[in-house]
Amino acid sequence: MVGLALQLFAQTEQQIRTTFQTSREWRPTIDVRSDAVMVYGVGGNPSDRSGRVPFEERVKSWRERGYVTHFMTGIAWGQYQDYFTGEWDGKMHLDEGQVQQNGDTIWHGRMVPYIVPTENFLNYLKERHIKRVIDAGIDVIFMEEPEFWARAGYSEAFKREWKTYYGFDWRPQHESPENTYLSNKLKYHLYYNALDEIFSFAKQYGKSKGMDVKCYVPTHSLVNYAQWKIVSPEASLASLPSVDGYIAQVWTGTAREPNYFNGTRKERVFETAFLEYGSMESMTAPTGREMFFLTDPIEDWPRDWVDYKKNYEATFAAQLLYPSIDKFEVMPWPERIYEGLYKTSPDSDKKEQIPRHYSTQVQVMINTLNHMPRTDNRLNGSDGIGVLMSNSLMFQRFPEHNGYNDPQLSNFYGQALPLLKRGVPVQTVHMENLSYNETLKDIKILIASYSGMKPMDEQSHGYLAEWVRGGGVLVYCGRDNDPFQNVPEWWNSGEHNFATASEHLFKTLGLDRPFEEGEHVVGKGKLCILRNDPKEFVLAENGDARFMDLLQRVYKELTHDELHFKNYFSLNRGPYRVISVLDESPDRSPYVAAGSFIDLFDPEIPVLKTKVVNPGEQALLYDISSIKDRMRPRVLATAARVSKEKAEGNGFTFIAKSPLYTTNVMRILLPARATRWEVTSSTGQAVEHSFSWDEESGTAFLKFENSPDGISVKLAW
Template sequence: MKQPLHMREVFLLLISAVLLFASCGKKEAPPVSSRELRAARVGSFAEIPPVPGIDWPLELTVVPARLGADAGHLARAWSSVAEKVGLEVAAPARGWSGAVQRDSSGRPVFAGENPLPLPDSLLAVATAAQVTRYPDADAFVLDSPVFSALAGYSREFRALIRDWKNPADSTGAWWHVACFKQQLLVRWLRQAAAQIRTSASSDSAGILLRATDPLSAAGENVIVPGYAAASAASLDGFVAALPVPDEARRWNYQGVMRARPFEQTFLSASWWLNLPGSASVWLELPALSEKDFWHAATALLMQPAAKNFLPFRLTGNRLSPQWGVFSFLAKQLASHPARLVEYPWPRSGVLISDTYMWMRGAPWRCDLESLTQLALPLLNHGVPVELVPIERLQEPHFLDRYQVLLTSFEGYRPASGSFQRPLERWLRSRGGILIFYLGVTGPFDEVNAWWSKDFDRPHEPLFQRLGIGLYPESGLHKIGRGIVYAEVSSPRELAPMPNSGDIIWNTFLGILDFLQPDSAREKARPAIAIQRGPYYLVWNPEELAKRHNYALDGNWLDVLAPNFPLVADPEIPPGEAGIFVNLDSLSADTAFVCAASAPVASFARDSLGIAFELRWATSLPVQAVVRLPHRPADVTARSTGGEELPLEQNWDGAFQLLRLRFLPAANRTRIRIHFRHPS
């Protein structure tokens, strides 16, 4: 028997009907390419300084959908950015009168001070309705709602799902409800995007989704749209809300439970950059202390595909000094391909599925260590391993970029068996190496899924297809041109062991040495060192049995240290990151900006000298170090209006470095350097 509609529900349905009626007859805008999106301009913001990595000025409007404390915090943070970069924020609705998520006791599930809304059609309408207040926006960022693992019991939710059963009663019911939660989030996304397309005054307005990656979401026991959002209609890109490595988001590795800013950021960013159309992913740096900021920032700058960046939180109402240096580096490094310095390790990845989120928060055990234990040993020994969405394996030739894959179905169960054929083809034809940890059995093996008709566990149909037996002995198995290394042990159970990283690393290294011996691998220092042009980026891990400083030979400019000092034979201690300019590699005729606390634009060189702009709005002094072929004859700094600015300069003839320090103009400062040619 249907329940009668309350007056509040009738009111919300009337709002929905009015909005839908108003959009009738309006032609749906064609999808906007990422190139068109980045090229968009707003005349009224022509003088606003850019956020490097994005071709600003570009006006974004954030449309929060969480309608709670998180959304309010997001709105306040982005509002402070708006003062500098022209970013407008659609404020969350005051008090959500629609359906909310409820736990098994019928109580609302809260995020901060407000309950999480149910991502249904009414929320999609309410989200889209906010865009009409911002008719000039070039792009709208939808702040994705999340679905709590504790939720799924409200009357409104049960009315939407077919054959609802108490999720806590069985793994099958939990799996079914969790799957529907993600489907509901994706449906909200499609409906909200379609509403925005018809409601926005500009037919070319872009739509981006701001969300976290599946591993970070799994760590917080929530479900997000995940990889499923990549196929959602009308999306022009993503804002990747990278994790905040803090005490609430700790990883257990080798028996030590703590936050790991470099590793968590590196893996999260790699997942986003492995989505289809990764050029449209904007990586949002979280609010971090200075040390953690540079750990996370170095992890991002090591990613060859990372091009677009956004700040999340500012110091007061100003962009932080660290962000200024990072902005400079982001733009400088974009033109230089990345190369591993120590050893050309095979490109390696750890498979992950959206279903990792489905199993977290359940009464049955599901630990992050089932995945992180496979990735951290490689990162800590200098291999830039990536998170690889298993959902993308069926895309033609996607796997061709990888030589080694690691996985265990202990922490997730693939949602379908579509990965098996491309994985087998990759092994047999491309000569791939698959390192597979069977791990422990679990209650989720018993869900009514694609493998359950003929098999007990989801790895069994894959292993039968490969012809190695359902439960092979630990060791190497030849599959065409490729290799499967089957290991019966559990990554989750290895994680608390003090030497667990060495166990998995020695397995990885032993397989490579068996297939192609190379003594250079043993001599490679256990650190990630990447060269991008004259820049060297180094991460020296600290969780190794033998820890040493990572030493660089020669003369370098330390980009992360205050005032960009010149250092000889620098050393990076364990647990630290470093970014340096190799001065010895520069030719005598080189002219370029080595380091700056503001982004550089419009660099030009002619027979008389060089000129460039430093674009930054700050009350703090801006510093820059410029390599020149000759001693400068004249140096000037001018505002866009032509006013000459006071300028401190210092010339280092031994290394041909010009140091500049000045208070910048309101928006951008033009630097002109005339050479003094030798007689």
């Protein structure tokens, strides 16, 4: 027991900055060298055969390679066939899957339905999975993707949960807006309760064994779940004592979902990713919960390596534009990234494993994240403009009623994209967090609409009114004629008799009927009402003109400064410089950075004096000129994890580790040109390599084949 306790202490005390998830045991081809690994599933991943290696052996294999081991599994799906087939308690439970109107179960895999989280299922998770994980010495648990499909809600299990929760018989959600709203509120509650119950049990059971168990929720963003028509508890979890943090599951697959801007429907991967990451960051920032950002060098849908690379750069740059986030899931499923076969190009049917240039770039990215600092620097641009969000964004998406539609979540994007596309770093604000002082602290103008969502409690209007009276400007956009305005809710029941949710908001702000379009002084602040649904700003060409004119004017009145428009974003994080240039802008000029940079998106990591970033492109640069002590040798950029660095006299040594069958490139700062260098394997054999020197930057370039056992490098000058 003493040995186990010491091991647990070591796991808890180590600072985790980077992690990844895998259902596999350690293998040399997937040893990506992050700080931690999330070993997936007691029984593995339903989509592979990883469960053939027992869970404890998989954990042990990663620990032996120096990784801190954590645990991840699904809360809405997983390798839980023993529950559904009756092996666990002698009863079949396939009736607990999520079922759509035509009677079909929604499946995640063979005999793996999306789950209605009943009390019995939660007891199964605790007994069969959570206990075993904690008994294996794991003190950090990730329960991912609490997902209830909006189109589901017809199973016998769901009908039973309905009767228990509401006290009256189930009602089909397709028959009325009221039934839809009630159905989705229940779906939301079921996973809110499920995670709280599982995490509370894990903490209590861990405590009984002398362990301090931490619990995290890897989840898609509210933006994505609303767009994909999935219901999840999202922001409300950030206030639960049992929840320690999140992983923002944002990647090409979510960010490439098309949206509308200027009348055109298309993929806008960078912009969507930026808003997705933003909605996750703002969800937790006021509550003090930890947040990891995820990127994926590929995606779930099979495409080609050219597509993957382009969109990986877009999402990677987007995540780095949030300066307070310095924890990252560097990838999911390295086994499919490094060992999977995908098309070589969009117009070819030939498939191959990851190209060497791309695996090199990915490893450079991972090792950049290992060192990515937080910064107090702000993203450039006119700041202080936010868009209000609520979990109820997910409640109105399916099915449609009375002919009202919201194509591609345009009522949300209509508030955000007109600003973002003009280079304004628009933020998101969660209604669920309005009770925290930090939530509106830096917001000058808040844009809101109840066209695609509704306030879930009346207290939020009190907080908004207090903020406006203190000097904030609230811009409300909406016709308030969608069919969900009339669902029986707090604003039209009990002591309230308001026709729409916004009427209660306006009354709280001191206005009287009729609540017409216009501007109203409220204390030191102002309420501006536009009687347009936000979707109108993006569904038609130049549909956002009046909206943007209003924002420009009130921003100048409030700040005595112009609302500056541009076609790029940039941020400095220590020596790293992140740049993204927007397309679809009147300004089609490239961004030109001048200085001395290492181009980290180029797998040859060249030194550049000038970097040109064209519209629709991103860049990540290492600013060599930012280095103050140029006499201290160090590795500036690398496609391997470097350890045991030692500078002594006129020499510098270190060990580099990275997956097998990948190529390492390194840019190393030295006080003088190297006159001798050795590159050897862990067994002392000479390793073939190439070496060059860049006199102007004072950096050496090394290139050789990686090894998870380590390559030893010795340099002298």
